[in-house]
Amino acid sequence: MSDGGVRPAATTGTRPPGAPPLLEVRDLHKHFPLRRGLLSRVSGTLRAVDGVSLSIAAGETLALVGESGSGKTTTGRCILRLIEPTSGAVRFDGIDLLALGPRDMRRMRRKLQVIFQDPFGSLNPRMRAGTIVREPLEIHRIGAGRAERDAMVEQLFARVGLDPAAMRRYPHEFSGGQRQRIGVARALAVRPRLIIADEPVSALDVSVQAQVINLLIDLQEEFGVAYLFIAHDLALVERIADRVAVMYLGRVVESAPAGEMFRNPIHPYTRALLQAIPVPDPDRAREKPSVGGEAPATSAPIPGCRFHPRCPVAIEVCRRTDPPLLEVGPGHWAACHLTPGPAGIGGGAAS
């Protein structure tokens, strides 16, 4: 990684000290029972999300990254209560979302929208594109009457780079990138304060991915919307995120301001991820990654640090004790026994 830049003075600077975050998640758990055999007896528990805490300030982008099975998507869905978390707390704008009844939660979704990965599966094929974008306006009673709402939809179409004439077309008549623009327009229609974008571009072609990422960046500058950006592509994340949280097997193992995370990754898993990114540069692309193997299924709890079976620098304590997430620098948190500095138990043994 090139390190030509100057270190930022503060951490992210997007949140004045003391201001409450827009979204605050505390010790979130989602455990799925694993059933086996003819009688579907519960044979174990899949700890998809196993104690996740994170916060997002207004207008900020937090990227949640990790490999498949890390629990990043489940975390997003628990925040939206598209699935019910097992335990934990989710506060949005000061309100405890988990305490809300269905009706209040529905009302809350006006401020909390979602963009899904699959632009093919997430749009109703029988609805016209304009109707899809108008629907949230109707649900939340925004705009007086059909004509005003249609005018709003027209503006939204233009804003996300779609021809307003296309409002009458059906989803299958659009390309993948255009469908994702419809998804963005639908999320944006109600002027939410937070959009949870779950791998919003990974199903798109490379040349089109960049268009949608640029759109998301522009919309944030224009509307001040915050993003929880769930992704596995770290090079993309570097472009869009203010802060990054890395998940491994249901747990956040490191979080930091984006620049800091990419310049100074602490956790061996983060380092492995960064090193394994395929770089579009033949000379740099031929370095070897440091970590082998795959994340095991989470049904059997791993004693100690959950990364230790794959960790190239694991020591004895890693096999016994689960490392806590500790602050290792301004706004930089890591859960590793080998964290350099006073915070780590191991004390400066990392390279």
Added chain:
Amino acid sequence: MSAGEKVVDLLEVTGLCVQFPRDRAAMRVADSVSFRVAEGETLGLVGESGCGKSVTARALLRLVPPPGRIVSGRILFQGIDLLQLPEREMRRYRGRRIALVVQEPMIALNPVFTVGYQIAEGPIVHGMMKKKEALAEAARLMTLVKIPDPERRVRDYPHQMSGGMRQRVLIAMALASRPSLLVADEPTTALDVTLQAEILDLLKQLKGEFGLSLLLISHNLGVIAAAADRVAVMYAGRIVEVAPVRALFASPGHPYTAGLLRSVPRFGEAGAGDNGRRRRLQAIDGNVPDLLHLPPGCAFHPRCPDVMPECRNHTPMLRPQAGLDGPRAVACFKYHDPEGNPR
């Protein structure tokens, strides 16, 4: 490969056209595709969805799924035109001399047979080995593709293995019949990044050990950069540029190649979160065209920043390009006029 060595072409594809009927019209998914793969070489075939790279791969094995068919072209493999062979003869090549590794290991593996048997099946079917010998060979191959505890795992069924292990089984299957050419169609796309890097390393290592040539198909420029010796770039059914990997990434010739390279965020260039304002990515405007409604002339012209009048009504052919790095061919009127004269 050093410049002085004599380069022998293992595979030479010329003017390959593949069509699918759609909406009562013929959709040309591969159009006048020409390329060659030398002995021991890795050719990367890169392009976005629907550009024809996968169907080109399948055409080499004459496995274009019906109702699609190869309508013209020549596929010379070790000097034999595969398109002229009767099907019975073709079976001596498919899986035997040319092997295919596909993207979805769960679909490509048969759930009711052990992975050991599936690896051994090729050599048995091709009459190369008896069953017992082939099963022993399967365990040996599993060691080579770094599956731990192979003596035990030969008896595993695909569902008992992780995604990365299944991909390794597919590679072992492909190697079992000792092919000369391995066609790997997005072999790492379904995998996580740390695994992706491992499988690429494995392919590179095996290539050396088995003296293989590799046709590596991917949409991921990072994968291509890491593993290919030369690269062919496809767009809307046609190859628009061929160049040695370093030359291509250092100085892309075709405007599409250049746009594709620019649109991929590179690590360490962003400076995100530092100064409040992010650097936007450089996207290619517009969308990948529908193959049934291709724009006239050069299919890329509506998205091209360098479009010229002749691009709208003449189709550029892939022609050798002297002015740029490396032995390179580009299909673009920036470099030659519609008559083929260099500019």
